Amino acid sequence: MKAAFPSGTRVRPPALRIDRLPGAGLGLNEGRDTVLGNLSFPPPTPGEQRRTDMERTGGNAVGFRPLYRQVYDTLLRRLADAVWQPGQILPSEGVLAAELGVSQGTVRKALDALTADSLLVRRQGRGTFVAEHDDKQSVFRFFKLRPDGAVAGTPTSRVVAIAEAAATIDERDRLALLRNARVVRLERVRALDGRICLVETIAVPSSLFPGLAAMELPNTLYSLYATRFGITIATAHERLKAIALGPDKAPLLGVPAGMPVLEVDRVAVDLEDRPVEWRLSTCLTEDIHYASVLR
Numbered sequence: 001m002k003a004a005f006p007s008g009t010r011v012r013p014p015a016l017r018i019d020r021l022p023g024a025g026l027g028l029n030e031g032r033d034t035v036l037g038n039l040s041f042p043p044p045t046p047g048e049q050r051r052t053d054m055e056r057t058g059g060n061a062v063g064f065r066p067l068y069r070q071v072y073d074t075l076l077r078r079l080a081d082a083v084w085q086p087g088q089i090l091p092s093e094g095v096l097a098a099e100l101g102v103s104q105g106t107v108r109k110a111l112d113a114l115t116a117d118s119l120l121v122r123r124q125g126r127g128t129f130v131a132e133h134d135d136k137q138s139v140f141r142f143f144k145l146r147p148d149g150a151v152a153g154t155p156t157s158r159v160v161a162i163a164e165a166a167a168t169i170d171e172r173d174r175l176a177l178l179r180n181a182r183v184v185r186l187e188r189v190r191a192l193d194g195r196i197c198l199v200e201t202i203a204v205p206s207s208l209f210p211g212l213a214a215m216e217l218p219n220t221l222y223s224l225y226a227t228r229f230g231i232t233i234a235t236a237h238e239r240l241k242a243i244a245l246g247p248d249k250a251p252l253l254g255v256p257a258g259m260p261v262l263e264v265d266r267v268a269v270d271l272e273d274r275p276v277e278w279r280l281s282t283c284l285t286e287d288i289h290y291a292s293v294l295r
Contacts, residue, residue, distance in 0.1 A: 071102055071110035079119060079130065079232065080271035086132040086226050090120070119234065119271070132223065142222065142236060144264075145283060146291045147192055155190045157200075157219050160252065162186035164206055164213045171203045174267055174278040182206040184213045189252050198283040199252045208276055222268075225277075231270050233277070239265040240290065249282050262290060 065073070075096075084090060093111065097104045111128055114120045121129045143155055167181045175183070183203045189196050202221070204212065209229055218224055225231045243263045250257040262285050268277040283290070 067102060068106050068109040068113070071100060071106055072113050074100065075110060075114060076119070076271060079114075082230050084130045086130050086232070088130050089126070090128045090130070092127070117234070119232070132226070142233075144290050144292060145192065145197060145288050147288050153193055155192050155197075155219070156194075157188050157190045159217055160187045160189060160199075162213050162217070167203070167205075171278060175203065175205055175275045177205060184209055186213075186217070188217075192288060195287075196253060196284075197288055198281050199249050200282075201280045203278045204276060221277075231276055233268045234271045234273075236266050236268045241265070243282075245282065253282070253284055255284065259284075261285065264290070 078084060090096070090111075091099075093104045093107045097107045100107065111120060111122075115122055115128070119131055121131050123129060145155070147153075162184065163186075164182055164184050167175070167177050167183045171177065171183050171185075172179065172181060175181075177183070182205075184206055185201070185203045187199065187201050190198050190200060206212075208231060209225070212229075215224075215228075222233045225233065241263045242260060245253070245255065245257055245259045245261045247257040250259070253261075262283040264279075264281040264283060266277075266279045266281070267275050268279065270276045
């Protein structure tokens with residue numbers, strides 16, 4: 001019988017599929033030999049590994065993500081599911097690595113990325129904790145107005161009005177809501193160093209924040225969102241524009257209508273990538289500025 005392969009050709013045995021039990025990790029091969037009983041198979045070639053990874057992501061090459069990003073996504077899902085609460089310490093890198101079936105270096109890289117995204121906090125000698133949206137953090141991360149030539153203080157706020165109502169067309173568009181959706185809409189003024197500098201109109205879906213309209217609201221809403229409703233703000237998308245102050249906002253700011261002001265249009269997104277808050281801020285800029293650090 002004629003040989004099916006030329007002499008000297010190395011024939012790889014057919015791949016064995018070994019399904020892990022639930023909780024046994026990501027099932028990601030990190031280059032180690034696979035051993036089953038007395039059989040030992042060498043790790044896959046780079047091309048075979050790429051095909052395996054593509055199959056894991058639905059066969060779409062565009063969907064391929066590095067190993068640490070897959071660990072990042074797994075940990076992010078746990079944060080979104082409130083497996084760990086704000087301020088709670090995470091398991092050690094070694095424990096997470098053993099659970100997920102990856103190296104500690106891979107876990108460390110994923111934790112570093114989550115820390116860079118302000119979702120986790122590293123504390124020297126203590127461990128890694130879920131970030132909390134306290135006043136100090138929100139001032140430096142989400143409140144970008146600073147007084148000219150002075151050290152930024154914590155802004156104060158006063159609620160002018162709050163009520164639940166049917167969502168407007170703009171609110172439905174910005175929050176990706178259905179036609180009959182309802183929102184909690186509030187208006188408040190904020191001050192720096194005792195001087196009112198902006199008016200905020202905020203809308204959030206009523207379905208995600210039941211009872212919000214009847215609550216006494218703190219200065220930092222994002223902390224309330226996380227502790228009372230289990231919604232952590234991950235990112236915020238802002239659009240800035242110079243406009244003329246309208247007559248409806250002028251009395252709240254104590255300046256004439258038509259005055260030039262800065263409008264900040266922000267949509268805040270949670271850990272599940274859902275738009276959960278639309279905030280429209282009208283800001284005086286005579287003695288303050290909008291500060292942003294680009295990296």
